Amino acid sequence: MKLTKEEKQSLIQAKSETDWYSICDEIKSKRNGIYPNYLAREILEIFNNKFPVDKYKDLSFGQIINRKSFLNWLTLGWLAFAGATGGFFTVIIRFLFPNVLFEPPQSFKIGFPNDFEAGKVDLRFKKSHNVWIVRDDEKIIALSTVCTHLGCTPNWLEADRKFKCPCHGSGFRSSGMHFEGPAPRPLERYRIVLSNDGQILVDKTKKFNYEKGEWNRSESFLKV
Amino acid sequence: MIETLKNTIDYLSTPTISFTVITAIFPFVFPPTDWFDRINRKLKIDKLWTNTGGFIQFILITGFFVLGYQDPNFKIILMKGDNFPIVLMVYSMAFFTWYAMKKSYINDARLDEGKKPMEYHDPEDKVLVWPDLVYIEFICLILFMVFLIVWSILVPAPLEEPANPAATPNPSKAPWYFLGLQEMLVYFDPWLAGVIFPTLIIVGMCAIPYIDINKKGDGYYSFKERRVGYFIFMYGWVVLWVYLIIIGTFFRGPNWNFFGPFEYWDPHKLEVLNNVNLSEYFWVIGLGQPLPSNILLRESIGFLVTGIYLFVLPVLLAKTVLKKMYEAYGPTRYTFLMILGLTMLALPIKMYLRWFFNLKYIIGIPEWFFNI
Numbered sequence: 001m002k003l004t005k006e007e008k009q010s011l012i013q014a015k016s017e018t019d020w021y022s023i024c025d026e027i028k029s030k031r032n033g034i035y036p037n038y039l040a041r042e043i044l045e046i047f048n049n050k051f052p053v054d055k056y057k058d059l060s061f062g063q064i065i066n067r068k069s070f071l072n073w074l075t076l077g078w079l080a081f082a083g084a085t086g087g088f089f090t091v092i093i094r095f096l097f098p099n100v101l102f103e104p105p106q107s108f109k110i111g112f113p114n115d116f117e118a119g120k121v122d123l124r125f126k127k128s129h130n131v132w133i134v135r136d137d138e139k140i141i142a143l144s145t146v147c148t149h150l151g152c153t154p155n156w157l158e159a160d161r162k163f164k165c166p167c168h169g170s171g172f173r174s175s176g177m178h179f180e181g182p183a184p185r186p187l188e189r190y191r192i193v194l195s196n197d198g199q200i201l202v203d204k205t206k207k208f209n210y211e212k213g214e215w216n217r218s219e220s221f222l223k224v
Numbered sequence: 225m226i227e228t229l230k231n232t233i234d235y236l237s238t239p240t241i242s243f244t245v246i247t248a249i250f251p252f253v254f255p256p257t258d259w260f261d262r263i264n265r266k267l268k269i270d271k272l273w274t275n276t277g278g279f280i281q282f283i284l285i286t287g288f289f290v291l292g293y294q295d296p297n298f299k300i301i302l303m304k305g306d307n308f309p310i311v312l313m314v315y316s317m318a319f320f321t322w323y324a325m326k327k328s329y330i331n332d333a334r335l336d337e338g339k340k341p342m343e344y345h346d347p348e349d350k351v352l353v354w355p356d357l358v359y360i361e362f363i364c365l366i367l368f369m370v371f372l373i374v375w376s377i378l379v380p381a382p383l384e385e386p387a388n389p390a391a392t393p394n395p396s397k398a399p400w401y402f403l404g405l406q407e408m409l410v411y412f413d414p415w416l417a418g419v420i421f422p423t424l425i426i427v428g429m430c431a432i433p434y435i436d437i438n439k440k441g442d443g444y445y446s447f448k449e450r451r452v453g454y455f456i457f458m459y460g461w462v463v464l465w466v467y468l469i470i471i472g473t474f475f476r477g478p479n480w481n482f483f484g485p486f487e488y489w490d491p492h493k494l495e496v497l498n499n500v501n502l503s504e505y506f507w508v509i510g511l512g513q514p515l516p517s518n519i520l521l522r523e524s525i526g527f528l529v530t531g532i533y534l535f536v537l538p539v540l541l542a543k544t545v546l547k548k549m550y551e552a553y554g555p556t557r558y559t560f561l562m563i564l565g566l567t568m569l570a571l572p573i574k575m576y577l578r579w580f581f582n583l584k585y586i587i588g589i590p591e592w593f594f595n596i
Contacts, residue, residue: 036348152396153390159492180498
């Protein structure tokens with residue numbers, strides 16, 4: 001029930017705050033103690049009109065700043081801000097360039113053809129150069145260790161004779177051919193040639209992709 | 225007895241079986257049509273959302289974890305610090321689903337009797353944001369902080385050895401909240417499962433209020449007012465996201481092979497998977513000739529299938545089964561709903577194609593990095 005006209009009048013004419021609260025109690029008891037929000041809002045509105053408060057009293061500034069000192073402070077503030085931001089970004093950009101960069105040479109010698117056993121997958125250069133060396137009956141190839149699905153490093157499972165990726169289960173044969181899981185294309189092969197001293201040279205700058213029909217090109221494998 | 229139970233659970237949790245069972249049960253639990261609703265009530269599945277039903281759900285989940293803790297294999301998985309949130313997630317998922325469904329069923333019954341929903345208030349009677357709501361939020365925030373701090377002290381974050389490109393952990397798992405995404409990546413190319421699908425999930429969830437503009441059921445729990453929407457959303461959320469996270473956490477072992485929860489994680493478990501592209505099925509196995517060298521000709525059958533699925537199917541549906549819906553929704557909203565719905569449906573379809581036909585890609589053009 002909203003306030004009646006008489007109740008409104010009596011609230012407006014209340015002489016003091018004690019008086020006010022006794023009228024409020026009366027209104028409440030008339031409604032069996034029920035005091036919903038809309039009623040409270042109505043009463044509060046009358047209260048605010050009757051006893052106005054300076055809401056901003058505590059917020060006003062202690063001293064008045066004139067135009068000149070305002071500009072001075074503004075300049076100082078902006079300079080400080082620009083300096084801090086500039087310093088911050090300088091440090092960030094410096095952070096992007098590493099102190100030490102470990103990049104193994106892109107082409108490297110791995111030993112003589114007889115160091116590699118036929119039918120074996122050589123894991124020695126996996127850690128240092130991300131390359132598997134695979135020799136079968138007629139050739140030696142250098143396989144990239146990057147899964148062609150999403151770039152994890154597969155594991156060679158000797159018992160199953162396959163590379164198996166631990167991330168999404170792609171599987172590759174020792175030739176690099178994909179046959180299970182989501183990998184859309186075979187592992188990439190690197191250029192592999194004999195150097196002048198008879199050692200095998202692997203050159204990672206040149207890739208041979210099966211899907212482009214490059215696996216039968218001359219330097220994509222080493223005949224033995 | 226326990227061994228038989230464990231073996232049964234191992235067998236049932238194979239994705240082919242568990243996914244099919246969950247998908248088949250789902251419309252009976254969240255009935256989208258009258259027919260499903262009638263069976264739901266006949267089988268008393270709606271009793272799941274009573275206090276007794278909730279208690280039974282709690283006992284079943286707890287029973288599974290207690291049983292699992294006794295098993296040496298499952299205990300290792302369960303006790304990993306990483307997997308603690310998943311256990312919490314299973315409970316909270318069940319609780320919030322139960323809570324919402326319980327309230328919805330009460331409200332639906334009240335509305336049938338012509339009463340107002342439980343959450344109904346006099347529009348004049350409002351609660352103030354400050355301080356009433358903000359205080360509650362603040363208290364929740366503090367309690368949650370306490371919980372997180374206690375958790376991080378009791379269960380230290382699992383730190384592993386320094387990163388080494390030559391030694392990928394086997395299995396390599398994403399953070400638990402991304403395991404659903406990782407599971408999708410098993411069936412799709414990275415640009416689809418890693419870029420398009422996540423984008424569409426977010427866009428789709430933003431689009432829900434624009435696609436479903438039914439004003440009824442606003443501001444109170446209700447199942448009946450939008451049961452089709454509820455069904456589709458819950459299927460996408462519970463089955464295609466949470467269930468995949470659970471699979472990724474508990475059921476994926478070394479080499480990303482599938483293992484039952486009580487199975488030993490044998491890194492040499494042999495699973496014969498010889499995946500074949502649709503083009504090979506069509507040209508090599510079907511027609512007995514080598515793959516055409518022209519890429520577009522080679523993949524023409526894949527383009528045809530994808531084209532029919534994405535462009536012809538929605539039109540056919542609009543003219544036949546979904547005619548009423550098309551008229552009610554209008555072309556724009558219908559198109560958006562179809563794009564989102566068909567993309568969502570593509571995931572289970574592709575999963576089944578992979579499981580039963582070893583189909584790798586419908587369109588497979590590794591030359592252009594375009595695989596579907």
